[in-house]
Amino acid sequence: MSIRQTDEFKIKNIIKNPDETPGLQLENTGLNRSIEVSGKILEAQYSVDDHFLLFTTEDCPFEEALHIYYLSPQLDVLDALELSAVYTAGMLGGLAVDNDDTIRFSFFEKNECWTLKILPKPEYVFFDRRHPVKRKMPFYIKCWLKLNK
Incomplete structure (x- = not known):
C-alpha cells in the first residue's frame, strides 16, 4: 500500500443550509467526477494506491x-469517520505519512497524536462507538479505517 499526497480534488461548491453541517462538492480532475462530503474546508487529500483519502x-x-x-x-x-466533541475546539495539524498504511496527526491539542491506519481489506465491526470518534453507520459495519489516540 502506498500513501501519497495528491491534488486531484478541487472544490466545486460549498453547500450551506441553515442548521445543517456544511458540505463540499468536490471534483476529481483526473476522473472528471464529483462527490459530496461533509465539511467546508478540504484540509488534505491523499491517493492510496488507486483509492483516495480526504480530510x-x-x-x-469553537x-x-x-x-x-x-x-x-x-x-x-x-x-467515513468524524472526530468531534461538543463545545470543543480543534485544529488539524502535524499530518505525516507514517509507514505505508498509517497517517499521524493532531486535532484537539497540538501535543496529542492520532494514528489513522488504512487496512488492506475491511474488518467487520459490531457497534463501533468510541467517543470522540463517530461513524454514520452505528451497528454492524465494514471498516477500512482504524483511528486511535
Whole structure:
C-alpha cells in the first residue's frame, strides 16, 4: 500500500443550509467526477494506491469537526469517520505519512497524536462507538479505517 499526497480534488461548491453541517462538492480532475462530503474546508487529500483519502473540517473554531473519507477509485465512500466533541475546539495539524498504511496527526491539542491506519481489506465491526470518534453507520459495519489516540 502506498500513501501519497495528491491534488486531484478541487472544490466545486460549498453547500450551506441553515442548521445543517456544511458540505463540499468536490471534483476529481483526473476522473472528471464529483462527490459530496461533509465539511467546508478540504484540509488534505491523499491517493492510496488507486483509492483516495480526504480530510475535511467545518470551519467552526469553537466546535470543530474533522471528517475523514476513504473512497473507491469510482469515488464511492467505503468508510467515513468524524472526530468531534461538543463545545470543543480543534485544529488539524502535524499530518505525516507514517509507514505505508498509517497517517499521524493532531486535532484537539497540538501535543496529542492520532494514528489513522488504512487496512488492506475491511474488518467487520459490531457497534463501533468510541467517543470522540463517530461513524454514520452505528451497528454492524465494514471498516477500512482504524483511528486511535
